[in-house]
Amino acid sequence: MPAMTRKQFLQAMAASAAAGTLPAVLRASQPDPGETPTEELILTDAMVLTMDDTRRAFESGFVWLRDGRVHRVGDSTQLGTPPAGVTIRSLAGRVIMPGLVNCHTHLSNGILRGLYDEMPLEVWFSRGMWPVLDALDAKAANAGAELALLELMASGVTTIAGGDFGTPHADLLDGVLEAAHDSGIRAIVSRITVDSADETSPSQFIPAGYRETPQRAVDEVRRLQRQHDSERITVAPEALGVLRCTPEMVTAMHEVAVDSGAPYLMHAASSPEERTEALRRFGHGPISELDRLGVLGPRTLLAHAVWLDDGEIGLLADHGTGISHNPVANAYYASGIARLAELLEAGVPVGLGTDGASTNNGQNVWETMKMAMLFQKQRLERASFGSAELALELMTRGGAAALHMPERIGSLEPGKAADLIVIDARRAALSPPQTLVSNLVYANDRHAVRDVYIGGRPVVLDGEHQLLDRERVLARAQAAAQRVLARADLADYLRQRGQWQWQRSAKP
């Protein structure tokens, strides 16, 4: 509430009483729909997977939510008599588990889904990459982010880390952050920057209009933090990559992260080409270069980390650097299968990510869990690798560790945020119940997620988002995608991409 004298306050009250409205000063002080206090609630009679340090799981348990946090968890028979006024919901036949943590996505890319499937490189260079980014203005990014969030949250995601470009449209991040705020999600949103003018590697080349100075990038991160940081939303700096950014930019972004207490994000070791080019430029791999620049600290989260040597895995473990493993997106670009088994063995904090809809294409975290296990079995030629339990742990407490938020999220324990999901176990794909945990991951029926709570607030109930209007989100996404395709001159390419003979409808 803005500072005002008692007299001003009373005058405002009197004026508004006369007009029959709420005074502006009180409207401004009202918590917005995403921040209203939550009711005290007990969810009981459900299977409860806590993901706590000892991995307790209750066949019939309860979770008690108070002031946006988990108050108590236990066996239903131990609940006792709650005080009057506490709402109790019986959830027999349901599973309650911590909300899912998606460690890597790009929210604005919600409207770019399907665009890049098998795109020829010459199209990608001429129209696919930079012209599309140029066409993504704040309004389109907001529409894309709402679409991505609608899908993510209905699938059970309660926390995301995702980056979007701060150039060429300075307000693109504002569009994304407003969508994150309105949706009720818990999010680390990074502002991606690039400044390298090295032209020797075409895939890493940055056109002039997308580069900026480190000082401008610092100023913009600070501005976004001032305008958008909240209990749920954290704006973080991101230097896109060690080849697409100068050392000055990489260290400047890390410094602003340290100074503001935010995480520091990067894409790293994503492709064999990146490794080859790093070896040529630096004489060592990308992770070793980040170590040389002093940015592998315990606030850093690296996306992909596919191409690593043993020494670099050791560096990641020594520094406690978080990793987002994105198996589906890596496969989309045939860029290799990460050394997940070795990363886990070394003790690196690893979470799972979908990556953006432009490189995945769904924001299907359940599929990501399954593929994380299957690709690793293939790589190791060892069917005994991993487990459904491991996949669920990576998508919850693993993600929390990778995002450096293990005290706040990732498991159902007293004092942690009440971020949880309720799954209908009585679905065909989740039956028979004797192998329910396996079914959750390997039969991955994401529509089994019925309710999603973030900070104790129901953001999805019975599959429907409570804060985003589905029809409006879909309509805005369609319109925004159309504008982007037209501006990037991709509409004809998309129409002629397949071999099928489409017959135009006779209807107007």
Ligand SMILES: [Zn+2]
């Ligand atoms: Zn990415």
